Amino acid sequence: MRTDNFEAPDYYLLDELLTDEHKLIRDSVRAWVKKEISPIIEDYAQRAEFPRHIIKGLGEIGAFGPALPAEYGCGGMDQITYGLIMQELERCDSGIRSTASVQGSLVMYPIYKYGSEEQRKKYLPKLASGEWMGCFGLTEPDHGSNPGGMTTNYKDMGDHYLLNGAKMWISNAPFADIAVVWAKNEEGRIKGIIVERGMEGFSTPETHNKWSLRASATGELVFDNVKVPKENLLPNIEGLKGPLGCLDSARFGIAWGVVGAAMDCYDSALKYSLQREQFGKPIASFQLQQKKLAEMVTEITKMQLLVWRLGTLKNDDRASTAQISMAKRNNVEKAMWIAREARQIHGGMGITGEYPIMRHMMNLESVVTYEGTHDIHLLITGMDITGISAFR
Amino acid sequence: MKILVCVSQVPDTTTKITFTPDNKSLNTAGVQFIINPYDELGITKALELNEQTGGGTVTVITIGGVDTEPNIRKALAMGADDAVRIDAEPTDAFFVAQQIANYAASQNFDLIFTGRESIDYNGGQVGGMIAELMNLPHVNVITAITVNGNTGTVERDIDGGREVVEVTTPFLVSAQKDLCEPRIPNMRGIMTARTKPLQVIAANGSEKRTEVAQFQAPAPKSGVKFIDPNNMDELVSLLHNEAKVL
Numbered sequence: 200m201r202t203d204n205f206e207a208p209d210y211y212l213l214d215e216l217l218t219d220e221h222k223l224i225r226d227s228v229r230a231w232v233k234k235e236i237s238p239i240i241e242d243y244a245q246r247a248e249f250p251r252h253i254i255k256g257l258g259e260i261g262a263f264g265p266a267l268p269a270e271y272g273c274g275g276m277d278q279i280t281y282g283l284i285m286q287e288l289e290r291c292d293s294g295i296r297s298t299a300s301v302q303g304s305l306v307m308y309p310i311y312k313y314g315s316e317e318q319r320k321k322y323l324p325k326l327a328s329g330e331w332m333g334c335f336g337l338t339e340p341d342h343g344s345n346p347g348g349m350t351t352n353y354k355d356m357g358d359h360y361l362l363n364g365a366k367m368w369i370s371n372a373p374f375a376d377i378a379v380v381w382a383k384n385e386e387g388r389i390k391g392i393i394v395e396r397g398m399e400g401f402s403t404p405e406t407h408n409k410w411s412l413r414a415s416a417t418g419e420l421v422f423d424n425v426k427v428p429k430e431n432l433l434p435n436i437e438g439l440k441g442p443l444g445c446l447d448s449a450r451f452g453i454a455w456g457v458v459g460a461a462m463d464c465y466d467s468a469l470k471y472s473l474q475r476e477q478f479g480k481p482i483a484s485f486q487l488q489q490k491k492l493a494e495m496v497t498e499i500t501k502m503q504l505l506v507w508r509l510g511t512l513k514n515d516d517r518a519s520t521a522q523i524s525m526a527k528r529n530n531v532e533k534a535m536w537i538a539r540e541a542r543q544i545h546g547g548m549g550i551t552g553e554y555p556i557m558r559h560m561m562n563l564e565s566v567v568t569y570e571g572t573h574d575i576h577l578l579i580t581g582m583d584i585t586g587i588s589a590f591r
Numbered sequence: 592m593k594i595l596v597c598v599s600q601v602p603d604t605t606t607k608i609t610f611t612p613d614n615k616s617l618n619t620a621g622v623q624f625i626i627n628p629y630d631e632l633g634i635t636k637a638l639e640l641n642e643q644t645g646g647g648t649v650t651v652i653t654i655g656g657v658d659t660e661p662n663i664r665k666a667l668a669m670g671a672d673d674a675v676r677i678d679a680e681p682t683d684a685f686f687v688a689q690q691i692a693n694y695a696a697s698q699n700f701d702l703i704f705t706g707r708e709s710i711d712y713n714g715g716q717v718g719g720m721i722a723e724l725m726n727l728p729h730v731n732v733i734t735a736i737t738v739n740g741n742t743g744t745v746e747r748d749i750d751g752g753r754e755v756v757e758v759t760t761p762f763l764v765s766a767q768k769d770l771c772e773p774r775i776p777n778m779r780g781i782m783t784a785r786t787k788p789l790q791v792i793a794a795n796g797s798e799k800r801t802e803v804a805q806f807q808a809p810a811p812k813s814g815v816k817f818i819d820p821n822n823m824d825e826l827v828s829l830l831h832n833e834a835k836v837l
């Protein structure tokens with residue numbers, strides 16, 4: 200792996216819209232990523248292994264729940280800070296960002312938002328530091344885009360709940376200490392329940408042979424008559440709006456994160472095109488390559504503006520689910536397009552691990568599918584503007 | 592130990608340097624300023640020394656305008672306890688050294704760090720001047736330091752080897768690369784930096800001993816020329832007429 204000389208494009212001087220503290224955090228995360236993750240990421244991705252030794256550092260840099268309150272060991276920062284951290288992690292690798300997104304938005308956020316004070320105190324500080332890692336179990340083998348159809352369920356046994364079912368495609372599952380699991384109660388209502396590693400009947404087999412998010416561990420959650428203490432139920436939420444609320448927060452982070460992946464592809468392509476000579480001159484001097492580069496930086500600038508505005512809305516608690524869907528969908532699509540164009544600019548070198556492009560490109564194939572597929576987000580916008588749902 | 596670290600801010604290393612039309616100052620439009628990398632080493636080492644003994648304080652001082660405050664906050668986020676900014680334009684090394692010496696005179700620091708040089712103007716003068724003004728022992732360009740009681744043991748790389756110097760507190764050192772790995776601020780550091788004290792003091796006196804007459808950008812590098820090994824005459828002629836080194 201070559202040294203990470205990434206420089207971020209800021210064509211519209213958007214740094215001027217950030218506070219000094221935003222920039223300090225972003226630059227610190229960027230420096231930390233360059234030092235700790237960039238040198239090893241290619242190797243871990245090639246071996247399809249999550250670099251577990253970085254978890255403590257991720258906690259220290261503030262990647263886990265930075266926008267949750269400081270009294271629970273979190274950062275107490277704003278939403279733009281959260282977005283910038285996700286951008287910097289995904290600038291290196293979507294898999295690393297996924298681990299942080301899941302921990303912060305899908306595990307810590309529901310415990311904070313829907314949990315009891317005892318649950319917050321028990322779990323949040325340890326999750327913020329990375330001492331404990333969590334995962335989020337919503338998707339099932341037969342219920343992906345339609346999570347409301349889930350069959351995982353629990354029964355009230357008097358002094359405990361009895362949980363049965365299976366979840367699939369769960370990020371962090373193979374090493375997670377706890378899982379926030381969405382399951383139906385005896386009335387068929389969806390509730391959140393915290394399952395801990397070591398509970399009898401709970402196992403987390405790893406999903407192998409992925410061509411995408413190779414540096415992130417994915418697995419199943421299998422519940423075979425798992426006895427879960429009653430105090431592990433999240434008391435303050437019922438119905439699909441529980442998991443969907445978490446997804447709003449995570450999708451917001453993804454919309455920022457993929458800006459990072461896009462910037463990395465662009466930066467690498469720009470530098471490569473200035474160095475690589477064909478026909479006696481740098482390939483950057485050919486119009487076709489300039490068109491690609493110019494369009495890339497244009498799209499990145501639009502992506503940056505979109506998430507910045509979304510961040511200010513979210514800071515005021517005014518970002519709607521549909522607005523977040525639009526940003527997730529648009530930015531992932533543009534990042535994928537940028538990765539493909541950048542891949543071509545690198546010629547044959549673009550398919551090797553010498554450059555991050557192909558890794559980003561493959562990673563984004565998961566990002567476009569998880570947290571609501573590309574199609575589903577389009578249908579959310581469609582429903583929002585017409586008032587008619589087209590997905591049922 | 593009570594440690595003072597002198598911190599200057601310099602243009603980011605990737606900056607494309609241009610000058611104002613009169614060629615008397617750096618064109619700062621769009622330039623990102625960072626903490627002088629050698630000063631980051633000083634901050635880090637100061638923190639490490641105190642962490643080893645489990646006590647003491649680290650103060651950072653900058654001579655500069657309000658635009659230096661984001662970098663001062665960064666120094667606090669790295670772990671420094673408090674900061675002083677002397678509100679003046681730092682355009683002259685003697686002036687800077689005198690301001691720092693004035694401030695430090697009443698503070699009883701055990702140890703003062705500067706960088707070996709600022710990576711922008713590369714004067715390499717401020718540290719030596721502060722030491723002289725305060726009558727302190729000065730060891731420059733150091734790559735290792737330990738302090739035991741009142742005795743500091745300091746290492747410097749010298750031609751073909753290494754010099755180990757013993758020195759008694761209070762003393763001043765200037766940091767060289769390899770002294771340590773610069774610390775990256777973490778979330779907790781950034782959160783606590785918000786409320787750490789940053790004292791702004793007016794400059795004392797205004798004597799500046801130098802004035803920049805003009806800056807010039809270096810001539811653009813010419814490309815590499817390949818010369819046939821059998822054609823030594825051409826090589827000699829190029830070295831003589833073009834490179835003008837013979």
Ligand SMILES: Cc1cc2nc3c(=O)[nH]c(=O)nc-3n(C[C@H](O)[C@H](O)[C@H](O)COP(=O)(O)OP(=O)(O)OC[C@H]3O[C@@H](n4cnc5c(N)ncnc54)[C@H](O)[C@@H]3O)c2cc1C
Pocket residue numbers: 301334335336337338342343344345367368369370371411412417565568569570571572573574575578589590591
């Ligand atoms: C690497 C990875 C990590 C993941 N991590 C997690 C995790 O941590 N936790 C978790 O709960 N889940 C996770 N997921 C699961 C992810 O959220 C689902 O894959 C996603 O919701 C899509 O579900 P599905 O794969 O079953 O596809 P399906 O829902 O079967 O969709 C297949 C295709 O049909 C389309 N489609 C479906 N319904 C409609 C409709 N009504 N109208 C039009 N088109 C439609 C979709 O857009 C898609 O193109 C992860 C997935 C991956 C790949």
Ligand SMILES: Cc1cc2nc3c(=O)[nH]c(=O)nc-3n(C[C@H](O)[C@H](O)[C@H](O)COP(=O)(O)OP(=O)(O)OC[C@H]3O[C@@H](n4cnc5c(N)ncnc54)[C@H](O)[C@@H]3O)c2cc1C
Pocket residue numbers: 596597598599600601615616617627629630652653654655656659680681682683684687704705706707708709710711712713714715716717718803
């Ligand atoms: C023409 C000119 C214009 C300048 N304009 C600006 C400006 O606009 N904004 C700005 O911030 N700086 C400005 N500087 C200051 C410059 O960045 C240096 O800080 C200062 O000139 C000392 O330079 P030096 O190379 O002699 O320092 P050196 O002697 O090489 O520095 C060695 C060490 O001394 C300490 N030190 C140096 N300067 C300072 C300082 N200012 N405060 C605290 N410790 C210090 C540091 O520890 C540094 O590592 C300007 C300098 C010049 C010559």
